Amino acid sequence: MHMPRKQRRPRSKLSDVALRAGVSAVTVSRALRRPEMVSPQLRERIDSAIKDLAYIPNRAASILASSRSSVIGVVVSSLTNGVFADYLRALHDMFQPAGFQVMVLNSRYSPLEEEKAIVTLLGQRPEALILTDVDQTPYARELLEHAGIPIIQTMGLTDAPIDINIGISQYDAGSLATHHLIELGHRRIGILAARLDSRTRNRVAGYTDAMKQKGLHDEALLEWSAVPSTVKLGGELFSALLSRCPDLEAVFCGNDDLALGVLFECARRGIKVPEQMSVVGFNDLEFAASSCPALTSIAVPRHEMGRLSAEIVLEIIRGSGARPKTSRIDLGFKLALRDSTRMSAQRGLKV
Amino acid sequence: MHMPRKQRRPRSKLSDVALRAGVSAVTVSRALRRPEMVSPQLRERIDSAIKDLAYIPNRAASILASSRSSVIGVVVSSLTNGVFADYLRALHDMFQPAGFQVMVLNSRYSPLEEEKAIVTLLGQRPEALILTDVDQTPYARELLEHAGIPIIQTMGLTDAPIDINIGISQYDAGSLATHHLIELGHRRIGILAARLDSRTRNRVAGYTDAMKQKGLHDEALLEWSAVPSTVKLGGELFSALLSRCPDLEAVFCGNDDLALGVLFECARRGIKVPEQMSVVGFNDLEFAASSCPALTSIAVPRHEMGRLSAEIVLEIIRGSGARPKTSRIDLGFKLALRDSTRMSAQRGLKV
DNA sequence: GCTTCAATTGACAGCGCTATCATCATATAA
DNA sequence: TTATATGATGATAGCGCTGTCAATTGAAGC
Numbered sequence: 001m002h003m004p005r006k007q008r009r010p011r012s013k014l015s016d017v018a019l020r021a022g023v024s025a026v027t028v029s030r031a032l033r034r035p036e037m038v039s040p041q042l043r044e045r046i047d048s049a050i051k052d053l054a055y056i057p058n059r060a061a062s063i064l065a066s067s068r069s070s071v072i073g074v075v076v077s078s079l080t081n082g083v084f085a086d087y088l089r090a091l092h093d094m095f096q097p098a099g100f101q102v103m104v105l106n107s108r109y110s111p112l113e114e115e116k117a118i119v120t121l122l123g124q125r126p127e128a129l130i131l132t133d134v135d136q137t138p139y140a141r142e143l144l145e146h147a148g149i150p151i152i153q154t155m156g157l158t159d160a161p162i163d164i165n166i167g168i169s170q171y172d173a174g175s176l177a178t179h180h181l182i183e184l185g186h187r188r189i190g191i192l193a194a195r196l197d198s199r200t201r202n203r204v205a206g207y208t209d210a211m212k213q214k215g216l217h218d219e220a221l222l223e224w225s226a227v228p229s230t231v232k233l234g235g236e237l238f239s240a241l242l243s244r245c246p247d248l249e250a251v252f253c254g255n256d257d258l259a260l261g262v263l264f265e266c267a268r269r270g271i272k273v274p275e276q277m278s279v280v281g282f283n284d285l286e287f288a289a290s291s292c293p294a295l296t297s298i299a300v301p302r303h304e305m306g307r308l309s310a311e312i313v314l315e316i317i318r319g320s321g322a323r324p325k326t327s328r329i330d331l332g333f334k335l336a337l338r339d340s341t342r343m344s345a346q347r348g349l350k351v
Numbered sequence: 352m353h354m355p356r357k358q359r360r361p362r363s364k365l366s367d368v369a370l371r372a373g374v375s376a377v378t379v380s381r382a383l384r385r386p387e388m389v390s391p392q393l394r395e396r397i398d399s400a401i402k403d404l405a406y407i408p409n410r411a412a413s414i415l416a417s418s419r420s421s422v423i424g425v426v427v428s429s430l431t432n433g434v435f436a437d438y439l440r441a442l443h444d445m446f447q448p449a450g451f452q453v454m455v456l457n458s459r460y461s462p463l464e465e466e467k468a469i470v471t472l473l474g475q476r477p478e479a480l481i482l483t484d485v486d487q488t489p490y491a492r493e494l495l496e497h498a499g500i501p502i503i504q505t506m507g508l509t510d511a512p513i514d515i516n517i518g519i520s521q522y523d524a525g526s527l528a529t530h531h532l533i534e535l536g537h538r539r540i541g542i543l544a545a546r547l548d549s550r551t552r553n554r555v556a557g558y559t560d561a562m563k564q565k566g567l568h569d570e571a572l573l574e575w576s577a578v579p580s581t582v583k584l585g586g587e588l589f590s591a592l593l594s595r596c597p598d599l600e601a602v603f604c605g606n607d608d609l610a611l612g613v614l615f616e617c618a619r620r621g622i623k624v625p626e627q628m629s630v631v632g633f634n635d636l637e638f639a640a641s642s643c644p645a646l647t648s649i650a651v652p653r654h655e656m657g658r659l660s661a662e663i664v665l666e667i668i669r670g671s672g673a674r675p676k677t678s679r680i681d682l683g684f685k686l687a688l689r690d691s692t693r694m695s696a697q698r699g700l701k702v
Numbered sequence: 703g704c705t706t707c708a709a710t711t712g713a714c715a716g717c718g719c720t721a722t723c724a725t726c727a728t729a730t731a732a
Numbered sequence: 733t734t735a736t737a738t739g740a741t742g743a744t745a746g747c748g749c750t751g752t753c754a755a756t757t758g759a760a761g762c
Contacts, residue, residue, distance in 0.1 A: 231642070
């Protein structure tokens with residue numbers, strides 16, 4: 001037998017509503033799921049019984065009985081990062097109206113926490129799973145392959161997607177940012193990175209290869225930290241880099257928060273941006289366009305990424321498994337050219 | 352009968368694992384929930400069967416059978432706002448280790464969306480519900496009162512908490528910020544606000560009353576917008592305010608994002624902060640301390656708020672309903688005094 | 703009048719798991 | 733040796749809901 005847990009009053013259930021409305025439980029269920037199948041007057045009676053009893057259906061029972069959860073599981077690497085907030089908004093905007101509930105867990109950039117999150121989400125029997133990363137643990141990968149639901153890996157690109165991969169080449173983006181600075185005539189171009197997750201590593205690799213290609217590579221120009229990225233950290237990393245490389249002409253920042261920290265640190269030190277220092281951010285967050293000077297950044301189509309992820313998932317779930325032709329979709333990115341970068345011609349920073 | 356939905360392979364269940372391990376289903380369940388009650392060798396056999404079958408327990412079935420979900424429902428007003436991100440982090444840090452799963456829904460500052468979110472969460476039969484607001488719709492309030500679980504309302508304070516209320520007086524905070532500026536000798540003190548939700552309204556009320564009290568009130572000094580707050584909006588509101596009140600000496604911003612926009616707009620216009628313009632933010636987000644100039648702001652104990660919310664919830668759930676003496680806890684706030692505000696003595700801004 | 707059909711409503715089983723109690727070994731005490 | 737305690741495992745009965753199909757009703761068709 002089941003021992004009811006101490007509670008003021010046991011929550012009312014379907015049969016309670018049915019009793020009060022003078023119908024059978026099935027009819028109440030139907031009035032809730034497909035109202036058009038129940039006569040109007042009955043529907044009304046049932047609705048008022050529901051209100052009277054403050055009835056709320058038990059999701060667990062419903063999921064168990066119907067084996068459909070209407071849950072879309074999402075694992076994001078961070079909740080603090082503006083990129084993910086925007087991406088999540090796009091997902092919500094697509095899934096909510098379609099009757100799906102988006103369930104978000106945070107992996108904090110840790111593959112192990114991601115694995116735990118995946119297990120938790122799979123336990124909910126979601127209709128689809130969306131991951132904001134492409135590098136899963138082997139066990140997570142195996143679980144996902146057996147899950148029998150659409151799996152979307154986003155943000156980055158991978159050659160071996162589990163199911164569907166929608167993203168951009170972080171490597172190419174890092175490369176583009178670096179080439180932009182090189183083309184401006186800069187030679188001593190530093191890079192700032194926080195928390196070397198796979199995406200950041202790829203950006204750094206793009207930078208490194210671009211520098212090597214032009215014979216400009218110097219290990220001293222890389223400054224990074226294991227700590228999560230903050231505006232404060234941006235200033236600190238920049239200071240450290242500058243004291244090691246006083247001839248620094250430009251910095252490529254792993255994200256816009258770090259870049260903002262650099263802008264402030266420059267202001268504090270009286271270093272003029274872009275006259276004495278070019279600064280490039282990454283992600284093109286909202287503030288990048290309205291900072292002073294406005295920040296040159298890599299614009300990532302995170303909204304489109306979210307929209308497309310949702311669209312594809314919905315198509316697979318509803319349409320009888322009509323999958324996109326390619327399982328790897330490259331959405332590309334743009335350089336948002338603003339005032340924080342400039343030709344090195346008229347420069348004159350000497351420590 | 353139940354028609355299994357098309358799926359590559361039906362997900363394996365408890366009985367499959369039991370079969371493979373040569374034990375009964377109950378034993379497998381036990382090995383999962385209370386491993387110490389199962390002999391080591393059996394546990395091992397079961398574990399390997401679980402791995403082999405990539406078995407993941409069905410949460411819905413578990414919740415239904417045990418009537419405990421281990422879910423803590425949280426409704427936040429925004430995911431983009433740094434305050435909530437920090438608050439959520441504190442909640443996660445407390446609940447995760449205790450074996451609870453935090454489920455977050457976003458109300459986007461809309462009471463109606465909040466109501467929907469509350470219904471959705473109550474459907475999960477959560478162990479507790481945490482709301483980052485104090486003004487619920489009447490229907491939501493009724494549902495919550497009948498829910499029979501701990502309900503925490505946070506961020507703001509209310510005289511009629513549903514259950515437990517942990518927050519700060521937004522009114523007093525607005526008042527403090529304003530008095531700070533008045534004490535610095537400023538008389539033409541503007542206020543910028545985005546999206547007048549209940550919290551912001553209270554802050555504005557605190558400002559208004561403080562100004563009236565000193566005979567400084569002027570409606571022209573309030574600039575607001577219904578649009579969500581962004582850095583860009585901060586600059587725009589400031590510009591609008593300045594063109595209406597060219598004699599403006601100081602601004603109190605509804606939050607730090609707006610304040611950041613003001614700092615940038617000032618830089619763009621060559622207005623020196625704090626020499627020609629004092630700026631106060633709200634929330635004391637991470638960047639406030641490292642901006643240039645560093646931003647004076649109202650420091651809200653959002654981490655402590657999260658920690659305490661979780662602590663109280665856990666105590667009620669575990670300890671047999673030992674509720675705190677008071678149902679309304681005022682955590683207070685501080686003025687984080689930095690470089691963006693200064694005595695008006697040496698001022699000299701003339702348009 | 704009687705069949706035929708659609709529109710409503712109801713009966714029943716079962717989704718996958720866990721709480722409870724019974725059962726069965728094994729160890730300890732008498 | 734037998735009684736008793738202890739620990740490990742199994743049998744059973746639901747948790748609250750929905751899929752299926754049967755039953756009922758009234759209207760339409762012959």
